[in-house]
């Protein structure tokens with residue numbers, strides 16, 4: 001997509017912080033990542049198991065529905081397709097919900113997405129990013145440490161769950177946290193799909 005400003009957006013070079021509720025406090029001994037829903041067998045992964053998966057580096061534009069866009073942030077993380085390899089999903093799985101922490105509930109936040117759009121390097125569960133000096137920095141607690149989903153730039157950034165805790169596989173599309181409150185199911189910034 002590269003440096004294209006979607007309609008109704010403005011460019012920012014800072015990385016704003018935006019979320020509901022409190023900031024998750026990471027504990028690597030209790031943290032888990034769950035793969036569930038329409039799968040033959042559910043899997044619960046520890047922090048070490050997740051961090052041993054194949055990684056990728058990708059430069060991604062972020063578009064927040066509140067109208068800021070940040071171009072070209074380089075992230076390192078685990079592509080969604082690597083997690084997909086760990087489960088056998090049922091026939092006709094077309095959608096997923098990515099869960100994240102919200103106010104004491106590890107699965108309190110969620111966002112729905114179509115699985116077919118998430119098989120590239122630009123659908124990443126990230127843990128570090130390159131700052132303006134080109135130095136790697138851990139994702140800060142406020143941006144979603146230890147693991148935070150960044151969606152491809154063809155989705156608004158609310159689809160990027162901070163403090164990610166799991167993926168639910170689904171046959172039908174189902175609204176997540178913001179979608180329940182009236183935001184778009186498909187959320188393409190270039191088509192300005194903000195609400196539904």
Ligand SMILES: Nc1nc2c(c(=O)[nH]1)N[C@H]1C(S)=C(S)[C@@H](COP(=O)(O)O)O[C@H]1N2
Pocket residue numbers: 015016017018019020021064065100101102109142143144157158159160161162163
């Ligand atoms: N767990 C969780 N993830 C979340 C949110 C949230 O409230 N809780 N807000 C979303 C919204 S609306 C946006 S715009 C981005 C903001 O990410 P940033 O603060 O890292 O820029 O996080 C998304 N992920």
Ligand SMILES: [Mo]
Pocket residue numbers: 018064065066157158
């Ligand atoms: Mo947002």
